[in-house]
Amino acid sequence: MPELPEVEAVRTGLELLVLGKTVAEVDVLWPSIIEAPAVEEFIHQLIGQSIEAMHRRGKFLIFKWTNFDMVSHLRMEGKYEVHQQGEPIAKHTHVIFKFTDGSELRYLDVRKFGRMTLMPKDTALQYKGITKLGPEPTPDVFTLAPFKSSLKRHHKAIKPLLLEQKLVTGLGNIYVDEALFEAKIHPEQPADSLTPTEVVHLYQSIIDVLARAVEAGGTTIRTYKNALGEAGKFQVSLNAYGLTGEPCRRCGTAIIKTKVAQRGTHFCPNCQKIHR
Structure with missing residues (x-):
């Protein structure tokens, strides 16, 4: 399972690759990955949204969209890859965010345990799994x-x-x-x-x-x-x-x-x- 250092590396990588990109289309190939809202609503709400920042809390990734937060947990085998539209879709690809510039952010997960939850803007820290977390392992907050x-x-x-x-x-x-x-x-x-x-x-x-x-x-x-x-x-x-x-x-x-x-x-x- 990716632990904090691995999730932080994913966060910094995504920050370099997808920050500022705007969603044109979303394909959900395995609906169980989407925890909330319903898949159709998840797709509808993300159209036209741009990624303004990438945050992390514990092992959770937080996508800061224009009007929403998206909490993503990779669980055992989840990972994100950036591709160009038209490139072959690898096995175990379950969610594809297609951007207006022709690039795509793809979520892959062999075990299909990962989850994504779309929430109102600036409410990610209220996500049920996040509210139970202790402090981050840095001396300014972990004393x-x-x-x-x-x-x-x-x-x-x-x-x-x-x-x-x-x-x-x-x-x-x-x-x-x-x-x-x-x-x-x-x-x-x-x-x-x-x-x-x-x-x-x-x-x-x-x-x-x-x-x-x-x-x-x-x-x-x-x-x-x-x-x-x-x-x-x-x-x-x-x-x-x-x-x-x-x-x-x-x-x-x-x-x-x-x-x-x-x-x-x-x-x-x-x-x-x-x-x-």
């Missing part, structure tokens, strides 16, 4: 004291707690594993048992890992590419995720993979020991 206080209220294992997006948004399976590795915290460590030092290290690691991943354009494990067709580069910097059996870069112990809350989880059993 240590509230994070520390929230951790003390939860006995749940730290990894699934971070995946909930409520304490801080944007962390998925890859970056939780990486942040916990950097902070030397076991993924099953109860959140309320973290020491003050561990909380500080985790806080700093979350900010650091996501910032570096954004700078690298995200992580390409299988199919992810940004709107420019470029793969991410952060996979070369991974220390735990996907490195089962590889020596830990700190101590040389083999990285192991287990399941935590039904999610594949990678960590160093020597550097990330659980304590009670």
